[in-house]
Ligand SMILES: Nc1nc2c(c(=O)[nH]1)N[C@@H](CNc1ccc(C(=O)N[C@@H](CCC(=O)N[C@@H](CCC(=O)N[C@@H](CCC(=O)O)C(=O)O)C(=O)O)C(=O)O)cc1)CN2
């Protein structure tokens with residue numbers, strides 16, 4: 001019999017219960033015990049939910065209080081020393097690794113001041129993990145039995161689960177060495193593998209029938225030494241006697257398939273949503289005992305699975321290896337999609353029927369499994385409904401709007417190019433903006449306070465009028481502008497108080513998108529987003545940001561920076577269509593933004609920032625596919641911004657520090673000023689900065705942490721930057737927007753940043 005499996009379930013909760021509980025714990029409102037109880041309830045609820053939908057194999061250890069990768073750092077004792085010197089509880093040590101901790105001495109306990117670990121994007125998704133950190137001093141050992149405890153917790157509730165572990169090769173490939181350390185993470189594999197053996201043995205003892213072991217790096221181009229390490233590593237793991245399902249996802253295995261041949265694992269999971277060719281490739285190396293887990297229900301998007309096509313793929317696998325050795329699974333963890341469609345009653349029924357969220361994906365897995373086990377007749381109604389939904393979608397008028405397609409057909413190459421080269425237009429901009437050396441600015445958002453969120457919530461619910469809400473927003477903008485003037489910033493922003501999210505907000509203003517009320521997806525830690533869904537051709541019916549930016553400019557004589565989200569970021573942080581090329585969707589968004597940019601310019605806004613933080617994560621996982629992506633991504637940005645006058649200054653912003661891979665693309669955007677995250681990566685940007693030809697503002701403080709760096713730390717960073725960046729090209733700014741911060745630390749951060757800038761100006765005048 002074929003079995004169904006889920007590789008990981010969203011843990012945040014239908015109503016973001018986990019977010020609320022962890023945030024309550026952090027602010028001292030609930031105890032660790034209460035937090036643990038809330039977590040336990042959620043785990044149980046999610047296991048039951050999956051079982052109720054008919055899933056055979058449900059995961060455990062997919063739960064995490066902050067990040068499942070960081071859980072492994074913690075479990076295997078890869079805890080940098082800086083987190084251990086304060087005598088914190090294990091739970092607080094864990095949270096300090098995730099979000100840093102800064103608190104004054106109190107009750108006889110010493111002051112704590114420690115930044116978080118580095119946060120990086122999980123492959124090409126909008127999920128962030130905490131990069132594991134190892135050093136010469138790292139001693140892997142079993143520091144936590146979380147995986148075993150959660151397995152037993154489910155067992156106690158009569159639910160047999162399959163524990164999920166991140167594989168050791170992926171763990172170390174994604175890890176970095178602490179700055180002063182000479183160790184190469186991957187060299188630590190033999191030691192780490194022994195710790196894994198210990199954990200696997202415990203899982204076997206506890207009764208785990210099989211263990212899912214994730215090795216997603218197998219979808220990447222890998223160095224030979226990494227590929228070669230699989231054999232010995234998995235031979236070591238085999239000593240534990242656990243039945244391992246080696247799990248790959250997010251792309252084609254290509255030549256990496258070779259190392260899977262003969263690996264001592266009980267089964268292999270492949271993603272056939274992203275890479276249908278994985279099926280034939282894997283069948284060609286599978287031993288005659290191994291199980292094949294076919295990832296056919298996408299863990300990355302919200303579209304219903306095409307049952308007819310899926311059944312054909314599963315049947316092919318069954319024909320090759322027999323039904324006892326086939327598992328029908330989600331392509332990856334379904335962490336990346338919202339909890340459920342129930343309650344999304346504002347969605348038009350004719351559109352809602354195109355979607356499946358996490359709970360509905362579980363039901364899909366059960367239906368597909370039944371279809372192949374008992375024959376199509378056993379689920380005829382479901383198969384017919386699925387086919388009818390697909391047909392309705394294909395025939396819907398919103399998927400092909402003539403006016404949008406006509407405009408796309410009329411796009412010319414000249415529309416992508418500014419009239420004058422950077423050097424010349426920047427001096428015109430300087431004449432008009434009159435900025436000091438090392439101009440200071442922020443990235444856009446200021447704290448989204450409880451008051452702002454609650455007021456918006458009232459407006460959304462119809463409890464206050466549009467006039468009241470507008471007046472409230474204008475007030476917020478005025479306050480933020482005055483704050484920036486007082487503190488001495490040079491290029492101001494309006495603070496983005498009117499935005500629920502930098503992508504959702506734009507989606508709501510454009511045609512072709514729909515939204516959820518409760519479709520939350522975890523982005524990092526307790527932070528979530530509600531990605532809009534692109535359902536049809538996209539256009540911009542009217543101004544989206546002009547009212548707020550023009551108002552903000554009207555209350556100050558300093559330059560006000562207009563603030564837009566650029567095309568690739570809108571595309572990637574939405575759920576894109578799967579029936580049209582992404583390049584076409586990006587161009588549609590770009591044309592809408594182009595109109596917005598020109599309207600802002602007309603309204604007297606002389607500096608316009610188009611944020612493109614998702615540019616890097618959009619890079620295909622394989623280098624061979626990069627050029628084609630970079631081409632349309634860069635064109636979309638240039639189409640959006642290329643129409644402005646010489647003295648209108650275009651900024652862009654990126655929040656990641658792996659600048660190297662994307663350097664040429666960023667240069668190709670032809671923006672006048674770019675800001676880029678930098679503070680958390682040991683200033684590793686430095687080496688490439690000197691080659692950048694326009695202005696650049698490497699981030700000076702980490703906005704993900706409440707920790708406030710002292711003036712001296714800012715000054716040191718500025719001094720270091722001056723060594724790489726020409727003095728007339730350096731801008732001073734934070735890593736990213738300040739929306740997640742509170743006012744006290746925002747004020748302190750910016751004050752220190754500005755004091756340090758003034759000292760640097762005096763020294764470099
Ligand atoms: N889409 C997206 N991806 C991104 C980023 C981003 O900004 N957007 N930034 C990077 C880092 N990721 C981030 C992701 C989320 C948040 C974030 O702040 N999320 C907020 C929610 C933002 C939001 O949608 N706010 C809404 C709804 C707020 C809300 O929860 N309202 C309450 C009611 C009010 C209250 O009691 O607080 C409710 O609905 O129940 C609004 O302001 O309107 C959160 O989790 O807390 C920050 C960074 C990378 N990826």
Ligand SMILES: [Zn+2]
Pocket residue numbers: 443613653654655735736737
């Ligand atoms: Zn950012």
